[in-house]
Amino acid sequence: MAQRITGVLSPVVTPFKPDYSPDTERFVRQCKWLVANHVGLAVFGTNSEANSLAAGERMELLDALVEAGVDPARMMPGTGCCALTDSVRLTAHAVKLGCAGALMLPPFYYKGVSDEGLFRNYAEIIERVGDARLQIYLYHIPPVSQVPISLKLIERLLKAYPKNIAGTKDSSGDWNNTKATLDQFAKDGFDVFPGSETFLLAGMRNGGKGCISATANVNPAAIHNLYANWRAADADELQAGLDRIRGIFQKYPMIAAMKRAIAHWSGHPDWATVRPPLVELGAGQSAALLAELQACGFSMPGLKA
Amino acid sequence: MAQRITGVLSPVVTPFKPDYSPDTERFVRQCKWLVANHVGLAVFGTNSEANSLAAGERMELLDALVEAGVDPARMMPGTGCCALTDSVRLTAHAVKLGCAGALMLPPFYYKGVSDEGLFRNYAEIIERVGDARLQIYLYHIPPVSQVPISLKLIERLLKAYPKNIAGTKDSSGDWNNTKATLDQFAKDGFDVFPGSETFLLAGMRNGGKGCISATANVNPAAIHNLYANWRAADADELQAGLDRIRGIFQKYPMIAAMKRAIAHWSGHPDWATVRPPLVELGAGQSAALLAELQACGFSMPGLKA
Numbered sequence: 001m002a003q004r005i006t007g008v009l010s011p012v013v014t015p016f017k018p019d020y021s022p023d024t025e026r027f028v029r030q031c032k033w034l035v036a037n038h039v040g041l042a043v044f045g046t047n048s049e050a051n052s053l054a055a056g057e058r059m060e061l062l063d064a065l066v067e068a069g070v071d072p073a074r075m076m077p078g079t080g081c082c083a084l085t086d087s088v089r090l091t092a093h094a095v096k097l098g099c100a101g102a103l104m105l106p107p108f109y110y111k112g113v114s115d116e117g118l119f120r121n122y123a124e125i126i127e128r129v130g131d132a133r134l135q136i137y138l139y140h141i142p143p144v145s146q147v148p149i150s151l152k153l154i155e156r157l158l159k160a161y162p163k164n165i166a167g168t169k170d171s172s173g174d175w176n177n178t179k180a181t182l183d184q185f186a187k188d189g190f191d192v193f194p195g196s197e198t199f200l201l202a203g204m205r206n207g208g209k210g211c212i213s214a215t216a217n218v219n220p221a222a223i224h225n226l227y228a229n230w231r232a233a234d235a236d237e238l239q240a241g242l243d244r245i246r247g248i249f250q251k252y253p254m255i256a257a258m259k260r261a262i263a264h265w266s267g268h269p270d271w272a273t274v275r276p277p278l279v280e281l282g283a284g285q286s287a288a289l290l291a292e293l294q295a296c297g298f299s300m301p302g303l304k305a
Numbered sequence: 306m307a308q309r310i311t312g313v314l315s316p317v318v319t320p321f322k323p324d325y326s327p328d329t330e331r332f333v334r335q336c337k338w339l340v341a342n343h344v345g346l347a348v349f350g351t352n353s354e355a356n357s358l359a360a361g362e363r364m365e366l367l368d369a370l371v372e373a374g375v376d377p378a379r380m381m382p383g384t385g386c387c388a389l390t391d392s393v394r395l396t397a398h399a400v401k402l403g404c405a406g407a408l409m410l411p412p413f414y415y416k417g418v419s420d421e422g423l424f425r426n427y428a429e430i431i432e433r434v435g436d437a438r439l440q441i442y443l444y445h446i447p448p449v450s451q452v453p454i455s456l457k458l459i460e461r462l463l464k465a466y467p468k469n470i471a472g473t474k475d476s477s478g479d480w481n482n483t484k485a486t487l488d489q490f491a492k493d494g495f496d497v498f499p500g501s502e503t504f505l506l507a508g509m510r511n512g513g514k515g516c517i518s519a520t521a522n523v524n525p526a527a528i529h530n531l532y533a534n535w536r537a538a539d540a541d542e543l544q545a546g547l548d549r550i551r552g553i554f555q556k557y558p559m560i561a562a563m564k565r566a567i568a569h570w571s572g573h574p575d576w577a578t579v580r581p582p583l584v585e586l587g588a589g590q591s592a593a594l595l596a597e598l599q600a601c602g603f604s605m606p607g608l609k610a
Contacts, residue, residue, distance in 0.1 A: 020389065020429070051387040051414035054360065054394070082356040082387075084325065084580055089359070107582045108414065109356035111449060117582035124325070124581060144416060146451055147582075275389055276429060277412045277422035277452075 004135065004166060004191055005076060005100035006209045008200075008224045010034050010216035011045025013259055014053065014061070016273040022053070023270065027061055028068040029304055030262075035074055036302065037220035038228075041065070042103055044078035046144055046171070047214040047255050052275040055086045059093050072098040076212075080104030080139060084121060088128045091136075101135040101166055103212070108145040115153045122157055126164050134164045141171035141195065148172075151184060158190060169212045171195025175202060182206045197223045198246060201239040204230040215246045217258050218300060248292050256281045257289055261300070264290055268305035309440065309471060309496055310405035311514045313505075313529045314381060315339050315521035316350025318564055319358065319366070321578040327358070328575065332366055333373040334609055335567075340379055341607065342525035343533075346370070347408055349383035351449055351476070352519040352560050357580040360391045364398050377403040381517075385409030385444060389426060393433045406440040406471055408517070413450040420458045427462055431469050439469045446476035446500065453477075456489060463495060474517045476500025480507060487511045502528045503551060506544040509535040520551045522563050523605060553597050561586045562594055566605070569595055573610035 012034065015026035031041050043065070044050035044058050053061075058077070066072055079090035079102040091102050104125070106118050126134065138157070140149040149168065157165045167190055170178045178199055182192050186207035193212045194203045200211045200223065216223050219242065226238040249257045256274055260281045263271035272280045281289065317339065320331035336346050348370070349355035349363050358366075363382070371377055384395035384407040396407050409430070411423050431439065443462070445454040454473065462470045472495055475483045483504055487497050491512035498517045499508045505516045505528065521528050524547065531543040554562045561579055565586045568576035577585045586594065 046414075052389060052412065054388045054390040057388075057390060083359045083362075084357060085359040085362060107357065109351075109449065110582055111451070113582040114584055117584045120581035120584070144414065146416070276425035277415055277418040279419055279422045279425070 005040055005073070006191070007038065007040060008197070008210050008216050008220065008227050009040035009042040009076060009193070009212040010220060011047040011078075011212060011214060012041055012043045013217050013255065013262065014048045014050070015271055016275060017270060018273060020273070020275050022057055022061055024061060024064045026268065026271070028065060028070065031065055031070050033303055034216070034220055035070060038224040039216050039220040041070070041075045042078065042212045043075060045103060045212070046141060047217065047258070048078065049255065049275050049278065050078045052278070055081065055090055058090060062094065062097060066097050073100050075099040076101040076103050076137060078103045078105065078139070080106065082107045082109045084124055087121070087125050091125055091134065092129045092131070095129060095131045095134050101137050103137045103139050103169055105139045105141070105145055106147045106149060108147050111146050113147060115150055115156070118147070118149070118153055119156055123160065126161050132163060135166035136164055137166055137191070137193070138168045139171070140168055143171070143173065151180060154181070154185060154190070158185065158188060165190070167191030167193065167209065169193045169195050175199055178203060179206060182208060196246070197226070197242050200226055200242070201230055201235055214254050214258065215249060218249070218261050219245050244296065245298060248289070248296070252281060252285055252289055253278070260286050260289060261293060262303065265300035266303045266305045310345055310378070310381060311496070312343065312345060313502070313515050313521050313525065313532050314345035314347040314498070314517040315525060316352040316383075316517060316519060317346055317348045318522050318560065318567065319353045319355070320576055321580060322575060323578060325578070325580050327362055327366055329366060329369045331573065331576070333370060333375070336370055336375050338608055339521070339525055340375060343529040344521050344525040346375070346380045347383065347517045348380060350408060350517070351446060352522065352563070353383065354560065354580050354583065355383045357583075360386065360395055363395060367399065367402060371402050378405050380404040381406040381408050381442060383408045383410065383444070385411065387412045387414045389429055392426070392430050396430055396439065397434045397436070400434060400436045400439050406442050408442045408444050408474055410444045410446070410450055411452045411454060413452050416451050418452060420455055420461070423452070423454070423458055424461055428465065431466050437468060440471035441469055442471055442496070442498070443473045444476070445473055445482075448476070448478065456485060459486070459490060459495070463490065463493060470495070472496030472498065472514065474498045474500050480504055483508065484511060487513060501551070502531070502547050505531055505547070506535055506540055519559050519563065520554060523554070523566050524550050549601065550603060553594070553601070557586060557590055557594055558583070565591050565594060566598060567608065570605035571608045571610045
């Protein structure tokens with residue numbers, strides 16, 4: 001088995017044109033900038049507005065990335081959909097392209113579903129894709145999906161498919177759950193990525209493998225710096241610095257706020273566009289966000305339109 | 306404008322083969338049985354496991370129905386998806402086939418979205434489909450979608466698109482909301498369908514147009530009978546009879562229970578199959594459900610395998 005992907009990954013925000021169609025060129029440029037800042041590409045995550053994209057749109061964007069020479073070993077695309085058939089199609093496509101992993105939401109329309117039903121979903125995907133290279137990262141984000149991935153489900157999936165179940169992104173925002181997941185499964189080679197850099201240092205100190213975080217879209221170098229130096233004497237100070245920047249973005253709807261910052265520092269106004277049902281920041285919010293970021297010396301060096 | 310669809314509609318349960326692929330022949334047969342029982346076809350609703358189907362799968366099933374000679378004037382397919390591009394594609398396809406309406410979920414992945422964002426979603430679909438025949442029924446089902454359709458949103462959409470916004474399916478289970486919707490909009494020609502026959506009689510007495518209910522899959526003739534005779538002296542008794550049957554199904558996961566009943570009365574065991582993340586009823590549940598239904602004289606006359 002190839003070495004697993006580790007470190008800091010970004011659920012890459014998806015650039016749209018004013019007509020809401022994906023802007024492939026800007027997408028490729030953004031991904032290259034992130035990789036140059038040592039950040040992996042968890043494209044088609046929650047912060048990518050992936051569920052606002054059709055399956056075909058995701059596949060075209062992923063093809064474009066690979067064709068542009070971005071290394072699929074740095075990619076962990078989101079491939080978990082409500083429909084089993086969509087999940088199989090997207091996952092098989094990602095594996096075929098050589099992506100390091102697939103980040104998989106549970107099917108999220110029906111609520112209160114059983115672990116048996118979720119097990120069957122993942123088992124069917126694994127069986128149908130039928131490729132030893134498939135590395136699945138279970139995506140636990142109950143505040144949005146409303147469908148949690150329980151520790152019992154992880155245990156059962158790991159036992160049934162030890163070669164394909166590679167890890168998890170824990171976006172519960174609940175450190176107790178992340179810690180319990182680390183304690184129970186990290187020793188078995190199950191790679192745990194907290195869903196925010198808020199828990200990057202705590203995660204690394206407890207056997208985590210990095211983080212997959214929205215803010216890695218806008219603050220990649222600093223987050224990677226803590227990942228690379230988590231054993232350093234000033235690690236807690238580095239963590240505090242990350243928390244300060246994240247705290248500013250978190251005052252606003254995150255996706256719209258990150259896109260607004262990218263629009264500003266890239267000089268390309270279309271970056272502010274989000275697909276419905278999301279809405280962009282208003283003028284007052286935009287001004288307040290940028291003022292606060294500038295006041296603490298934030299910038300996005302090297303970003304291009 | 307053609308006359309609007311009214312009466313009792315069924316979110317038709319989708320038959321799967323053991324490999325979870327849709328069984329087109331059984332689907333067409335089931336739809337014909339429902340129409341013969343005076344029930345319209347709200348195919349691809351929540352109870353159809355529509356969100357467990359890829360967009361292409363839905364389109365193929367709808368094509369098959371029309372090709373089999375089922376009248377599209379009796380159809381209100383579900384076409385609201387998380388991705389704007391999928392919603393536009395499915396809605397345009399339904400309008401092109403001549404369907405009476407389109408039942409539209411809001412995009413349901415992101416939670417806590419604004420009415421402005423939901424307005425933009427529906428407005429974009431209407432503008433892009435660009436067809437005067439398009440009749441949208443807004444699908445309010447907060448217990449599952451977690452994204453409500455507020456009265457303010459209905460008001461705004463009706464004002465902006467009076468010719469395309471035709472009505473709503475209210476599956477909130479909250480009669481106060483259904484009543485408020487009727488009181489505020491029914492007089493403007495906005496057609497309100499409660500999402501359960503539990504509220505069929507109350508709805509009709511307050512200006513409703515019928516109901517769109519899960520149980521219409523299994524008890525169509527009796528539900529239609531109340532619709533047709535809601536002014537009769539024994540209407541309250543008819544309602545009580547409907548409630549009794551629904552009460553039995555509601556003791557179990559509804560979709561699995563209805564499919565189990567159809568499997569029994571059609572004699573085709575594959576009807577019990579549900580797609581993950583749902584699971585079929587266990588043996589004990591199945592036996593209890595069928596025993597209770599048989600004890601009160603329930604059957605599904607005319608149903609074929």
